[in-house]
Amino acid sequence: MLRNQLRDHLDQLLEVARFHDYCPNGLQVEGRADVERIVCGVSASQALLDAALAQGADAILVHHGWFWKSEDGRVVGHRKRRLATVLGRDVSLFAYHLPLDAHPQLGNNAQLAKLLGWKIDGRFAEQEIGFLGSCDSATAADLASALARALDREPFLAGDGARPLARIAWCSGGAQDYYEQAIAAGADCYVSGEISEHNVHVARETGVPYIAAGHHATERYGVQALAAHLREKFGVDCRYVDIDNPV
């Protein structure tokens, strides 16, 4: 398929124009015009780029791309190496950040719910990134155990593990800042990828436990759902490569 056809399809599907984000979404680095093989991953690290090139990728598709607003924009050191890797081989880099957290079917939060069997019944936080719903686990500690089994890593539980759960809120990745909005939305427990020091105090003081299940671990599934969608819709060779990250 054509690179620009892929770009236009993804931009529209993921409603890129609707989001205010910390990075550009869509085609971040332009490579060759024809795309037959796409390698997907969570983050556009050098390890993913190297794996993609070894597998003959024409394009790389990730959740965490480059050119973050807070970043030093100079193309030196590891940034030079990364850019040279894709530009030197004429390979495109596509990145979808918040649009891929929020998508109602293919997004990280929807896919996390699917994996855990959670029922979605609402959204919260700015741009409706966070999800609300219910789960089969009776308590926060039970929910942490279910996450450990599903994600194959031990989550960190802050606060009251015995709290009974009627309503839960979740937002994948580094969504510490949405915790208090989750409490305000009536959640009995909040699940995200990462946790900060101050969140632990809030968990103790409000009685709403916080489960940090891993940034990478909670964001592996959106890009895999997107890859499956592209295979089905366009018959393109689209494969996921996991570059593990303990955070």
Ligand SMILES: [Zn+2]
């Ligand atoms: Zn993330």
